[in-house]
Amino acid sequence: MRKKIVAGNWKMNKTASExxxxxxxxxxxxxxxxxxxxxxxxPFTDLKDAAAACAxxxxxxxxxxxxxxxxxxxxxxxxxxxxxxxxxTYVIVGHSERRQYFGETDETVNKRTKAALxxxxxxxxxxxxxxxxxxxxxxxxxxVRQTKEGLSGxxxxxxxxxxxxxxxxxxxxxxxxxxxxxxxxxxxxxxxxAELSNGDVxxxxxxxxxxxxxxxxxxxxxxxxxIDGGLIGGAALKAESFAAIIKAGV
Ligand code: PEP
Numbered sequence: 001m002r003k004k005i006v007a008g009n010w011k012m013n014k015t016a017s018e019x020x021x022x023x024x025x026x027x028x029x030x031x032x033x034x035x036x037x038x039x040x041x042x043p044f045t046d047l048k049d050a051a052a053a054c055a056x057x058x059x060x061x062x063x064x065x066x067x068x069x070x071x072x073x074x075x076x077x078x079x080x081x082x083x084x085x086x087x088x089t090y091v092i093v094g095h096s097e098r099r100q101y102f103g104e105t106d107e108t109v110n111k112r113t114k115a116a117l118x119x120x121x122x123x124x125x126x127x128x129x130x131x132x133x134x135x136x137x138x139x140x141x142x143x144v145r146q147t148k149e150g151l152s153g154x155x156x157x158x159x160x161x162x163x164x165x166x167x168x169x170x171x172x173x174x175x176x177x178x179x180x181x182x183x184x185x186x187x188x189x190x191x192x193x194a195e196l197s198n199g200d201v202x203x204x205x206x207x208x209x210x211x212x213x214x215x216x217x218x219x220x221x222x223x224x225x226x227i228d229g230g231l232i233g234g235a236a237l238k239a240e241s242f243a244a245i246i247k248a249g250v
Contacts, residue, residue, distance in 0.1 A: 008236025170211025
């Protein structure tokens with residue numbers, strides 16, 4: 001039985017003090033919930049205050065990106081060790097906004113995933129097709145390629161990753177994949193994971209859905225057999241709506 005995991009991707013929102021206040025609100029709402037892993041992923045500049053706010057609670061801390069090199073002349077980048085040192089335990093890798101606006105490729109997703117795992121962080125690896133790719137009949141090819149190339153060469157560490165299926169056409173648009181549409185792709189990803197490893201490992205890996213998940217649709221989406229939680233954007237910026245999604249996964 002896979003434990004559900006709900007993570008908030010705050011994107012470029014909230015100052016450090018706002019982040020601490022939001023985490024206090026989330027903690028109150030989700031205190032005592034043990035059946036769902038809860039993760040917040042604020043911007044880098046908030047992480048120190050966010051770590052203090054999360055300390056001793058059931059809210060874990062994630063970052064939104066990580067560089068693959070350990071240190072050196074990489075202006076503007078953040079290493080896995082830097083995140084780990086702040087108390088970060090999860091990191092989002094390959095979000096579609098990184099792919100779309102910042103040149104992220106399957107190759108860099110793979111390097112970041114390996115660096116995160118080597119440092120003991122849990123990567124949340126994002127895959128998902130654009131609307132043009134879905135309409136052009138390319139969904140399957142794109143999702144399988146992103147999954148295989150993003151996760152290639154991980155060996156036994158493959159079992160440690162979390163995957164987020166995020167159809168790009170559903171992110172921030174208010175347009176959600178139907179539970180059946182999402183389930184179909186989650187099952188495809190799980191079959192692909194079995195090709196990369198074996199059925200037992202594939203069955204143990206958690207696959208979140210992301211894309212306009214909100215309290216109203218979270219229960220039905222997470223009720224699908226291969227949907228193991230959510231990666232939440234807009235609805236993660238308010239304690240009440242984020243907590244309502246988490247409670248829908250209990
Ligand atoms: C996201 O960006 O990961 C996301 C799922 O955003 P939203 O929930 O706002 O669609």
